[in-house]
Amino acid sequence: MAVTIKHIADKAGVSLATVSRVLNDSGYVKEETRKKVVQAIKELNYTPSAIARSLTKKKTNVVGVVVPDINNPHFGELIKGISKVVDAANLNMILCDTDESTEKELKALQLLREQRIEGIIVSPTSNENDFNSECLNTLENLGIPIVLLDGDVKYSNFSGVFVDNIKGAYEGIMALIKEGHSKIAIITGRINSKPAKDRLIGYKKALAANNIDINEEYIFYGDYKEESGYKLTQEILNMKNRPTAIFTSNNMMTLGCIKALNEHGISIPRDMSIVAFDELKVLNILGMNISFIATPTEEMGRTAMELLLENLKDKEKSHVNRITMHPKLLLKGSEKFKK
CATH class of the missing domain: 3.40.50.2300 (Response regulator)
Structure with a gap:
């Protein structure tokens, strides 16, 4: 049987509102009462639902990341860079793999919207006009900070990190x-x-x-x-x-x-x-x-997440920042011409 805050309230002999104030650390609760609630939580082995907390606080502390191919080491390195910043900021991440499919990309964006995420980093699958307009509309309708990574979306005005x-x-x-x-x-x-x-x-x-x-x-x-x-x-x-x-x-x-x-x-x-x-x-x-x-894939991922954090701090004053990084040619001999 799932333990609810009603079970805690009954065991501690307090109201549901009091349990809620203790769980969310909001409002005044007498120290003696607080101890009763905490003890009841321990005895019932209660774990607060992250979704329930997010509904109460109207904040999930979750960001979404959408990439075309998670099996490709290139995107693995991008994700590694993103994850380092996510962990340092005490956030959580939902990762979606679109398998290079425009349809799956749109579906992933809608799914993330339903999860009430704070912001999205997306590596777009396509830049063609037909898909692009639908993707752009979807991204704009999310109403949350967006950062593009490794690929652009035509006519968009989102922050992004790209390579030349x-x-x-x-x-x-x-x-x-x-x-x-x-x-x-x-x-x-x-x-x-x-x-x-x-x-x-x-x-x-x-x-x-x-x-x-x-x-x-x-x-x-x-x-x-x-x-x-x-x-x-x-x-x-x-x-x-x-x-x-x-x-x-x-x-x-x-x-x-x-x-x-x-x-x-x-x-x-x-x-x-x-x-x-x-x-x-x-x-x-x-x-x-x-x-x-x-x-510089890992650096690109890290920079993209840092841009997203900047916009999350003040959504009302978010600014567009588009960064292009330079690739580096490394010659190892396979370019030689053997006549």
Whole structure:
């Protein structure tokens, strides 16, 4: 049987209002009476409901976090940064994984709204107009502080923490070009997302800066998943005019790409060069020296949560702060051109 405050009141011989004042530490209660209530709580082994407390205080001390793929180490690092600030602020966190689905993202936002959370950090799934307007309306109707992380929402005026994806991709392609590559394929992320669009822009910008024609046949549209990296790399290897290098737009597709290369007996960089966006620490453990564009993921998560805290302190005077962090190109040899 669940213990309620009525059971405590009966055992202590006091009113429900008195028990409520003791539990919420509000209003005057004689010390002797307080001790009776505390003793009754101990004897009945009563644990106050967090939901009930939130209804009384109209504050849950819970924030929501929405990410596209919790299995991706990139988002794991973002969450780690968020969690450190959440713990330090004595808050709680509800985490939602949308599995790269726009429908699941909208559902998650509605769910968090029903949980009466204080604020949300969201890494948007899509930047396309149709979905974007629905997502924007949903976020604005929540009526709570919102911070975007790693992806933007068109026409929004929310605070956010982003990475310069154009710059990162540009530098990665430039490294390949400096090695002598001119036939460079790119496996993009889900092209309805802003990071994927920006990385493709960086790719094209680097080619144009070196007077290299953009070959649409070398642009392969992935979805950030390992399987798409695997299948698209197989398509690349079957091309008659095969490229000499591949740029993968995220870590999971890099895994799929490497798997396909290994199955075909393709050596990196002797037979195919690679530069990847996002680090995969498991590759370091396996001794695979893959060049990649590193993003300060944990710092991004930490900064996003700090921005949310600022807006939670004074919701009436919340201000928009949009921060763009810089990626770093780390060359480990996989960009080399073996003629």
